[in-house]
Structures are given as structure tokens and as C-alpha cells.
Amino acid sequence: MTGTTPEEAVQHVLSTDPTFAVELTEVRGVTYKAFKNIPPTVPDLLAAGWARHGDGALEYLVYENERLTYAQFTENVHRMAHALRDNLGLGRGDRVAIAMRNYPEFLVTMLAISSIGATVVFLNAWWTTEELHYALSDSEAKVVFADGPRAQRLEPLKQTLGLTIVGVRDAEGHADRDFSDLLSGASRADAAEVSIDTDDDFAVMYSSGTTGHPKGVVQTHRGAVNAVFSWLMQSVVAPLVTPPEPGAPEPPRPSALVVTPLFHVTATHPLFLLSLPAGAKITLMHKWDAEKAVRLILEHDITRFLGVPTQSAELMMAARQMGETLPLLDYLGSGGAKRPGAQVAQLAETFPNAGIATGWGMTETNALGIGMIGDDYIKRPESAGKLHPPVQELKILDDAGNEVAVGELGEITVKSPANMRCYLNKPEATAETIQDGWLRSGDLGVIDEEGYVTILDRKKNIVIRGGENIACLDVEGALHKVPQVLEACAFSIPDERLGETVGAAVQLREGTMLSHAQMTQALEGHLATFKMPTHLWCQYTPLMRGATDKIDRRGVRSICLKKLETST
Incomplete structure (x- = not known):
């Protein structure tokens, strides 16, 4: 049986399944495409x-030896x-x-x-x-x-x-x-x-x-449930694009392993909230352990794994060491940070029955955004994928807010009912981020003729450590509380396991010294452990400046990384 194109499959579902019917609706003075017949609220x-x-009657929630x-x-x-x-x-x-x-x-x-x-x-x-x-x-x-x-x-x-x-x-x-x-x-x-x-x-x-x-x-409730049903629709579209072989057994009940913190949108929305209408079972891990994850996947017939790239890499290594291919795993996704392109083919080889997937979304979009799976991803391992239909719209904009041509760099900007209402108590930041319903992501990328988006850089001064966003200014603010520090600059350092960690360069007061251990001790209680700089560079002269006399973060980072290379 021959499958349809993804676009044809989406149109078929929209025209034949009332669950996913879409209408135009006005929210806070802006007209959006939104699902018409879905549950109105999260509960x-x-x-x-x-x-x-x-x-x-089915088993739903598993944690250690507990079952509900x-x-x-x-x-x-x-x-x-x-x-x-x-x-x-x-x-x-x-x-x-x-x-x-x-x-x-x-x-x-x-x-x-x-x-x-x-x-x-x-x-x-x-x-x-x-x-x-x-x-x-x-x-x-x-x-x-x-x-x-x-x-x-x-x-x-x-x-x-x-x-x-x-x-x-x-x-x-x-x-x-x-x-x-x-x-x-x-x-x-x-x-x-x-x-x-x-x-x-x-x-x-x-x-x-x-x-x-x-x-x-x-x-809002509307934002969360529209995101959930956008993902649920993908499970209806997928067998139309890639029909099962004649006589193939019924697929197993969806079952998800939650390995990222529930205070982040990656775990709450596309895993937990989606599990409710999808009929999926949920298994929680007490603490991330790759070998235990392999055992849980086998024990509980896990079909869906969504973690940061570090976790999928460690899962792969553990499965290889244990001689397991996890045959029921049909979705192995990455969120929170970009997966290294070279890892995609390795994962596909290790888990031949799993669709290796990637995604881009934000807390501000209820995690809804861009993604792809399977052969599409293997062919384009550096890309983030295509916009998830059917309620989202996407533009790539320049600094003036004009849409750029295909292939040109610009800011990824999305519009959908899944976008946040606002930043709490921050009207100016809200106005900068949301304009006429369009949410400016701060991520820079290009889109090709087929609609695939590749993210190349970000405007935000953040470090993404194992999927955890760390604001450079947050780290710098804590460093300025250290008595020896006159000024500080935080930046990302490439890390094989976590993707990035935090590095910091500081100007010290004359006559003082600051070791990495002293810095760590001074920051305890002011900065969460995962935000702590893993490398520290100290000097007594002012940090490098740019044309506007602001600290040149990229320049400082470049100098420090060169020093790191020569010292290893």
C-alpha cells in the first residue's frame, strides 16, 4: 500500500476527522487558527x-514499585x-x-x-x-x-x-x-x-x-490543549504517510518514559498531557540512569522516549553494552537542545525500529513548534524540521520585522493559539516578544524551499546545558557578589556530554586571588549547581570591549576557548 505525502495526509485528516477540525477564532484581539472540537481546558x-x-481500568502511572x-x-x-x-x-x-x-x-x-x-x-x-x-x-x-x-x-x-x-x-x-x-x-x-x-x-x-x-x-488552557492535539494529530497522520505492512500486528499501547524534570515543558506537555487523550501509559524515573532506563523500557513496553541529547546518547551506549535494541521503542526524540548531527545515524543503527526524531519548541509556545522523524531526519541531521500542522504559522524575519527570502538568515517567528499569553509582570518584555500574535523566538535560522528550518544561532545570551537554559546575566549577577570580582562575563563552553557548560572570565580587584574552588564556594546559595561555571579565567585588566564599550562576550569567549585548547 502506497502512502500519501504529509501534506495530503494532513488535509485528509482535517476534512474527514471532526476531532481535528480547525476554525478561525479571536483571542485577545488577534485571529488565530485553532482546533474547533477539542476539550476546552487542561482538566x-x-x-x-x-x-x-x-x-x-488500564495501568496508567508507574513509579518505582508504585502503580496507579x-x-x-x-x-x-x-x-x-x-x-x-x-x-x-x-x-x-x-x-x-x-x-x-x-x-x-x-x-x-x-x-x-x-x-x-x-x-x-x-x-x-x-x-x-x-x-x-x-x-x-x-x-x-x-x-x-x-x-x-x-x-x-x-x-x-x-x-x-x-x-x-x-x-x-x-x-x-x-x-x-x-x-x-x-x-x-x-x-x-x-x-x-x-x-x-x-x-x-x-x-x-x-x-x-x-x-x-x-x-x-x-x-493558557487553550494554548496547552491546542499544542496537545497538534501532537495527537501526528499519530493519525503518520500511518497515512507510511502505511503498515499487510497483516502487520496492531501497534502496542503507547507508553512513555519521563526522564526530564516535570517543571519543564518537555516533560509536562508532549509526554504527560499528551498521554491523557492518547491513552498512553506513563513511567517516571526517580533519577536519570541510562542502564535503568533500558531496563524500564523493556519491562514496561515503552514506545516513546523524549529527553535531552545527552540522555539519548547515553541510552544508546547503555543499550549497546547490554546487547539490547529495544524493539518496541518507536519514537526516540530530542528536546531542550540540538542533537549533534553525527548522532542521528548512530541512533538509527542502534534502535532500528525506532523513529529518531528532533524538535524545536519553547516554554513560550507550550513546547509546540518544529520537528521531524525517521528518514527525513536522517537525510537532514542538522535541521530542526518542519512546522507542526495545522494551527501554526511561521515566518523568518529580519531585525526590522520584514520577512526574509528563502535561504536567508532571520529570526524564527511563530503564530498559534499555543503561544503564551504574556510574561508575568513584564509588559515590556511581552511587547518585545509578541507582536500581533507573532512570537519572536530569539533563535536565528533559515528555511529552505521544502519548508525545513535549520537553526544556526541565537540572539539570546543563554547557555543550554543538557537542555537546561542558563542566562549568562544570571551567572554574571551572582559572580558580581563575589568580593574579589570587579566585572564578569559568562559564556558557553562546548561539552561532549552536555552540549554546553558555563565558562566565566572575571576581572579581579588588585591584590586579590580567586580559584575555581573559592568561586564555587562563594556562589553556593546564590546560584543553582547546574549554573556554576565549570571553567574560570581571571585577569586584573578590564575585559575585552566592543565598539559601544560593552563587554565583547564573543571576543572574550574566543580568547578563553583558545587558552583552553592550548592547555589540554
Whole structure:
């Protein structure tokens, strides 16, 4: 049986399947293409997936030795939603924060918060007390669900910010309220009856950019569910493009392994939220370990793996050492950072049944964006792929906002209902990023005649370490608190395993010295561990300047990298 082109397949689905019907709709004064018949809110995804999860009977959530069916998971969400309203007095418009590692409670709490019309505030589990203070002050969240290590970091902020901490796992018995008590003491186990508009705020996710502090990205329910159904549509389009062989067995139930933090959009949206309407099972890892990931993929019939490039590389090495090809794995995706082109063919050889995939998306787009899989990717390993249909539009713009010609470098700019509403409390940054519904990504790239986009550079001064965005100004701000430092410049250093790490050049005060170990000790409590510079260069003269007398970041980086090369 011969397949159709991707474009023909998309048009066929749009014209024959009412689930994916598209209409023009106005949102905040801008007209967008949007899905017409999908669930209006994130909590509505729970009910939308009920039948696909065996009317609730199928195993849904796995963590270590713990198991929940879809019905049990749904009941936990409903019970916690009632507890939030009845016991904690929370409701529509309140902001409620989550600060924990990847526990099942994270997913339950996330949906329970959104079920009562409140807004989920995702806090980076690696943040220091100082960094947590900024996000909680910025979001004005007063209730935080936290595990043990996070609860300890939050303790100094309780009185100042008026926080109520709900203890999870190892924080139970040491917090204001305990998660298990709230859950068991909930008055009801049915869905909370709340009026939520599709354009209400669903979440605030913090994303590092060019500023010293992270920006709170405000996502709406409409944005999240339009992203989810854009990905769900791909699973309907794929067999039309590449039909199964005659007599081929039915594909296994989709099953995803979550290996990236749930406070990032890569894990929450195209894995967790998509799993609800897709009927997919979810397995959480306590901590990344490549050999354990191989065993979990085999044990739980995992079909979908989405991690940062470092993780797919380490998975490949572990599978080779263990003599495994993971035959049920049909999707091996990369997000958060660009995968090295040379790795693509190696992954395809190691996992012959898996479609090796890549993607580009942003917290600001609910992770929706560009991608490709399989032969398309193998032929173009340096490309990011094509725009995911059908609700997105894309332009490549110059600095003046004019569309550039095919093949010319410009800023990747996207328009869709999945775009964020705003940056929290930052109207100027919002206006710079979103113009007439178009979101300027800060990433520079080119598009070819076939619509494939290649990302070549970025305007933002950020380092992408293993998929984690680190603002250079954030690192520099912390370095300026070190007494010996007069001025500082942070930049990316290529790293074989993580893609990039942070390097820093500093001008020291006369008569002082600063070793790497002293710097690290001085930054503890001010900067999360993953942001710490791995290399430090010190000098007593001012750092290199450009024509406008600003520090020449690229020039400083170039000099430091040359010194690094000659020293190794």
C-alpha cells in the first residue's frame, strides 16, 4: 500500500476527522487558527482520555514499585481538587506552586490545581532559596507543594512570604499540611464543578532568557490543549504517510518514559498531557540512569522516549553494552537542545525500529513548534524540521520585522493559539516578544524551499546545558557578589556530554586571588549547581570591549576557548 505525502495526509485528516477540525477564532484581539472540537481546558483532558485508558481500568502511572490505574489516578486528582478548595480555601485565579522531583504527586497536584481554576506555578527543583524567593515573590503563590529538600530551602521564606507548605513524601510531618492527609481526608472523589474559560491561565513556567532573573511564562488552557492535539494529530497522520505492512500486528499501547524534570515543558506537555487523550501509559524515573532506563523500557513496553541529547546518547551506549535494541521503542526524540548531527545515524543503527526524531519548541509556545522523524531526519541531521500542522504559522524575519527570502538568515517567528499569553509582570518584555500574535523566538535560522528550518544561532545570551537554559546575566549577577570580582562575563563552553557548560572570565580587584574552588564556594546559595561555571579565567585588566564599550562576550569567549585548547 502506497502512502500519501504529509501534506495530503494532513488535509485528509482535517476534512474527514471532526476531532481535528480547525476554525478561525479571536483571542485577545488577534485571529488565530485553532482546533474547533477539542476539550476546552487542561482538566477536561482527563475525561477525554477515559475510553482510551480502558474506561479507567488500564495501568496508567508507574513509579518505582508504585502503580496507579487511570481510574485511581483520576480519583486522586479529583480528591486533591476538593481538598484544595475545602481545606486550603483555594479557588479560581489563585496561584499554587509545585517544587519537587518527579513524583506521582507532581502530576496529581498539577491537574488538581488546574481543576479548580487555579494556576500552576512550576518551580525549578534545582533552585536555591534565593532563586525560589524571586519566583514566589513574582508569582505571589502562597501555597507550595514540596518534597523534603525543597521544603528545607523554602523554610527561611515562610514568614517573609506568608507561605503554606504542603509536605510531599519526605517532607510529610515537617510541613504545615501533609499531602497524604489532604488526599485521604477529601470530602468527595468526583470532578470539581468549576467554571473555567479556555483562555484562563493554566500555568506559569519560569524560563531563563537574557535577563538576570527568569521570566514567568503564562500559559493558557487553550494554548496547552491546542499544542496537545497538534501532537495527537501526528499519530493519525503518520500511518497515512507510511502505511503498515499487510497483516502487520496492531501497534502496542503507547507508553512513555519521563526522564526530564516535570517543571519543564518537555516533560509536562508532549509526554504527560499528551498521554491523557492518547491513552498512553506513563513511567517516571526517580533519577536519570541510562542502564535503568533500558531496563524500564523493556519491562514496561515503552514506545516513546523524549529527553535531552545527552540522555539519548547515553541510552544508546547503555543499550549497546547490554546487547539490547529495544524493539518496541518507536519514537526516540530530542528536546531542550540540538542533537549533534553525527548522532542521528548512530541512533538509527542502534534502535532500528525506532523513529529518531528532533524538535524545536519553547516554554513560550507550550513546547509546540518544529520537528521531524525517521528518514527525513536522517537525510537532514542538522535541521530542526518542519512546522507542526495545522494551527501554526511561521515566518523568518529580519531585525526590522520584514520577512526574509528563502535561504536567508532571520529570526524564527511563530503564530498559534499555543503561544503564551504574556510574561508575568513584564509588559515590556511581552511587547518585545509578541507582536500581533507573532512570537519572536530569539533563535536565528533559515528555511529552505521544502519548508525545513535549520537553526544556526541565537540572539539570546543563554547557555543550554543538557537542555537546561542558563542566562549568562544570571551567572554574571551572582559572580558580581563575589568580593574579589570587579566585572564578569559568562559564556558557553562546548561539552561532549552536555552540549554546553558555563565558562566565566572575571576581572579581579588588585591584590586579590580567586580559584575555581573559592568561586564555587562563594556562589553556593546564590546560584543553582547546574549554573556554576565549570571553567574560570581571571585577569586584573578590564575585559575585552566592543565598539559601544560593552563587554565583547564573543571576543572574550574566543580568547578563553583558545587558552583552553592550548592547555589540554
